[in-house]
Amino acid sequence: MREIVRIEGLKMYFGGLKAIDNLDMSIYEHETLGIIGPNGAGKTTLFNVICGVYKPTDGKIILNGQEVQGSPPYEMARKGIARTFQISKPLYDLTILDNVVAASGIHEYTGIRSFFKKSHTKEVLEKVHDILELVGLSEIEHKKAREVSLGYLRRLEIARALATEPQLLMLDEPCAGLSNFAINEITELVLKLKEQGKTIVLIEHNLPITMKVCDRIIVLNYGQKIAEGTPEKVQNDKKVIEAYLGEEDED
């Protein structure tokens, strides 16, 4: 399998807090990689570093053989790393459709030149409609984002990420706070994307879902990788069980 992203010796310190400490990992093409860990393990920080929101204290992020660490988020997005947010960030006063159209313009935001290029062309709308169909938002595409429920907003996040035609799709807790019904729908959507051969990185607190969806899992604790491997292997790892349940008392 081809390696899309390689992370070498990544450190992200906030003052004395070592949110990510000397992390090495790889992301391979077409895989679904789960990142799990207890609260405060550094999962979202890792996402934010990969997406350019934070500049890493040290270390390298190599995307397709090119060092990209420290690039601003919009550059990372243009290079093919798309992300969704744990707390949805819709453009509330735009319609669902326009939200996705805006995202599909990722390579059009060239400054003053973008003034002279129409946004809602036929090709763009066709592409956006396909994505809305895939994520199941077609029926409410003309509703304003502020009028729809959290479950739909999560799907909108995924639709926007897909519209950027990413090489790597990073989902930050897409199921958090949703009803069981909505969780099933999102899980199915992720499985569908996986079938299409998308490369996905998933942060998820819901372990059954992570085990079901992911090919490979990396477990973080206090900013360090404590285990890595297939879901079965990780589930039975002593360190992982300790991190989640605490150490056994020594008599």
Place this chain on the structure above:
Amino acid sequence: MGNYLITVAVNIAVFSLLALSLNIIIGYAGQSMMGHAAFFGIGAYTAAILTNKGVNFWLALLVALVISGTLGAIIGVISLRLRDDFLAITTIGINFVLVAMFQNMKLFGGSLGMAVKPLILFGKRATAIHFLIILLILILLVCMLIRKMNRSWFGLALASLRGDEGAAQSFGVNTSQYKILAFIIGTSIAGLTGGIYAHRMTFIFSSSFAFVVSISILSMVVVGGVGTIRGPLVGAILLGAAPELLRFADDYRMILYGGVIVLMMRFQPQGLLGENSFVMNKIEKYIIPLLKRKGGESNA
């Protein structure tokens, strides 16, 4: 049309341009700006100084546009560090500083104000009606520009910036770049308007560009409807004509004016003609079906 009406119309046209341009910054890009009149003033003084030195009027207007746009870019850069209320306060401060400069520096005529060489058009001194025509053409051009913007990727970039900067960056919008561009476009149109205004008045005072004027422009946008083209135009007409209509209540004008804004903010924050406002809903409910029915009958 009587001279009085033309004078009022010119005034409304000037404020329409100012409101339309401010709306690009606050309505479309979602940035705070409470010192728009300062850029109106920069344009006015720049053009006035140049034509007084014998520079051609049109060239002077172009320079006024460029200079106010350049200074607007500086506000844009400031907006990268400050947001919302802090940016609002900063822009208020800039307004006060600039007015103080207009008032005290010899270059700008000091406290006495500055006489401006009258504009000669086709060998005759330009009158109010000439200025009205120039301004109306400009309003048309600016409206077309905004319409074009709304249909382009540029418009979507501003909408994303206004909606959520984090989201905007996640799909490739360089938010810093677009903030600065929005300030440049808005302030350069204000500067251009200032250049025309100076030659219409043939005498300019610092008080014409004071903070109160910025607030009036802001009120026009807010009352009319933020983020629309019709809003600032209607706002400028309503609030531009209000001082004339309310002349009988001259002493209480500011109270009425302030009261209207408070009521608007409470009950129609999207403005009279903003999306989903009371008036627009009524228009959609009663007038549009009426027009459609009429159209249907004539087809039959």
